[in-house]
Amino acid sequence: MKGRNLINKISSGLKQFGFSRDESGKVLDKVGIVAGISDDGKTFRHSVGVAENFKKIGEFYGLNVPCCYVSGLLHDIGKSVVSSEIVAFDKKYNDAMYEEMKKHVNVSILDELLGGNFSFIRDVCSYHHAFQKRKPYPRIRESSFSGKRGKKVFLYAQALAWSDFADAIHRNDGGMASHSLIESKEKVFEENYPAACTVIKFLPTPI
Ligand SMILES: [Fe+2]
Numbered sequence: 602m603k604g605r606n607l608i609n610k611i612s613s614g615l616k617q618f619g620f621s622r623d624e625s626g627k628v629l630d631k632v633g634i635v636a637g638i639s640d641d642g643k644t645f646r647h648s649v650g651v652a653e654n655f656k657k658i659g660e661f662y663g664l665n666v667p668c669c670y671v672s673g674l675l676h677d678i679g680k681s682v683v684s685s686e687i688v689a690f691d692k693k694y695n696d697a698m699y700e701e702m703k704k705h706v707n708v709s710i711l712d713e714l715l716g717g718n719f720s721f722i723r724d725v726c727s728y729h730h731a732f733q734k735r736k737p738y739p740r741i742r743e744s745s746f747s748g749k750r751g752k753k754v755f756l757y758a759q760a761l762a763w764s765d766f767a768d769a770i771h772r773n774d775g776g777m778a779s780h781s782l783i784e785s786k787e788k789v790f791e792e793n794y795p796a797a798c799t800v801i802k803f804l805p806t807p808i
């Protein structure tokens with residue numbers, strides 16, 4: 602699907618979720634950053650795939666679906682400050698690449714990119730790699746998920762992590778999934794997100 606079609610799909614998705622024109626405009630401005638990440642549209646297509654996955658999981662678990670959809674669209678926006686060669690790289694990262702890639706879940710960087718309008722989404726996005734068994738970033742600090750808000754962030758971040766990983770795996774992208782070789786998709790998924798295996802059959806085919 603071409604970039605324009607994706608933007609139209611996102612616009613109608615936002616309209617369907619009841620976002621006002623002004624709110625949609627703000628979201629689309631940010632989505633424009635994702636679309637502009639120079640990796641031939643890979644991150645953009647992936648972000649739309651993650652949004653669609655997250656929407657389905659959100660519907661299944663009774664989460665706030667617009668919030669899921671927008672979080673999916675914006676979850677990798679932090680990649681806009683990562684070197685484009687690394688963003689486009691689809692094999693296992695070396696240590697230096699891994700350090701550089703960490704920036705895309707850095708809270709202050711996300712804050713700057715999202716312009717302070719999306720503090721819940723920022724928190725959810727900052728944890729979308731925290732649940733992986735092998736080399737998670739950032740590492741989980743249990744205390745971050747205490748209190749009502751913390752528990753909610755945990756729930757959404759975990760569902761986002763499933764959505765993200767499922768899309769990366771469908772795309773056979775070892776960079777995005779943080780694995781050198783995706784030999785057995787189901788096995789890798791099961792190892793990282795056992796609970797997600799029960800809902801993953803509801804996920805749509807990625808575009
Ligand atoms: Fe990511």
Ligand SMILES: [Fe+2]
Nearest residue numbers: 676677765777
């Ligand atoms: Fe991602």
